[in-house]
């Protein structure tokens with residue numbers, strides 16, 4: 378029986394990459410398989426490994442494909458381009474709805490307004506919100522290296538699983554390994570280009586997605602978002618502990634919804650209490666990055682696709698995010 382593509386692909390699927398201890402097609406990308414008479418040609422792109430390991434991998438593949446009946450085997454291996462991202466930073470919180478996505482979006486725009494090159498990765502694969510907050514719903518294209526080209530708005534490169542879904546209102550129900558793979562791809566297979574900052578908006582809590590980001594992506598820092606009240610602070614501490622356990626330095630704590638600004642009279646009231654974020658940062662020796670007010674225009678902007686930091690109007694929230702962005706820039710370059 379003549380050899381088939383499927384048989385060759387099965388070999389690729391079940392061969393481990395020396396040095397990475399992972400199966401070839403779980404870490405690499407198949408570019409081409411050609412099965413000709415008595416001859417097989419394979420091209421794959423994999424993460425960088427040593428020359429010695431490339432040699433070993435080629436030997437194993439050649440032998441396994443010859444065992445299937447091929448006389449001649451040619452294996453082309455090239456390496457994935459390493460991302461050139463200076464500061465990948467994850468934004469987490471223990472609790473849902475405290476404003477991680479709002480903070481990620483506005484901080485990204487704030488940093489871009491300071492002149493940095495910035496990207497945002499929506500790692501909330503179960504409920505991606507970043508496309509709505511930025512008001513974009515385009516389908517990204519692939520470049521010639523088969524990398525996804527991020528969508529750009531307000532000076533920020535944006536990537537979200539939301540762009541790749543047929544229908545954003547359908548919930549994504551995935552098990553752990555799929556979540557892991559999706560997040561790794563959103564980082565590795567996107568043409569981010571040279572970035573100063575990549576802000577990674579985590580889903581709430583410390584589940585699969587948060588763990589994948591902290592374990593598999595080369596994070597430089599974590600930022601924790603909390604609201605002022607005690608229960609939120611207690612939950613946010615879990616996220617702080619997760620970063621610490623993974624040996625990711627915490628760049629700081631941001632307190633969101635710190636005080637309400639009345640849209641009519643401009644008066645401030647601390648409806649969720651006072652000082653939770655500052656207390657948390659003190660107790661954990663993490664810098665306090667700032668207090669973001671609860672402002673109606675922020676929520677409206679989030680729903681309309683214009684984050685406060687991108688509005689023409691000089692709201693207090695816009696000012697605060699610019700200050701936080703400056704602090705983030707200062708602290709990240711010091712450490």
Ligand SMILES: Nc1ncnc2c1ncn2[C@@H]1O[C@H](COP(=O)(O)OP(=O)(O)OP(=O)(O)O)[C@@H](O)[C@H]1O
Pocket residue numbers: 470472473474475476477478479480501506579580581633634669670671672673675676677679680
């Ligand atoms: N400072 C703020 N002022 C007004 N509205 C805000 C503020 N921060 C967040 N919101 C609003 O609160 C809601 C929840 O915020 P957001 O989606 O950013 O939270 P999240 O922590 O990312 O939530 P999830 O845990 O679901 O990912 C959104 O409607 C957002 O517009």
Ligand SMILES: [Mg+2]
Pocket residue numbers: 477478479501506578579580
């Ligand atoms: Mg969110």
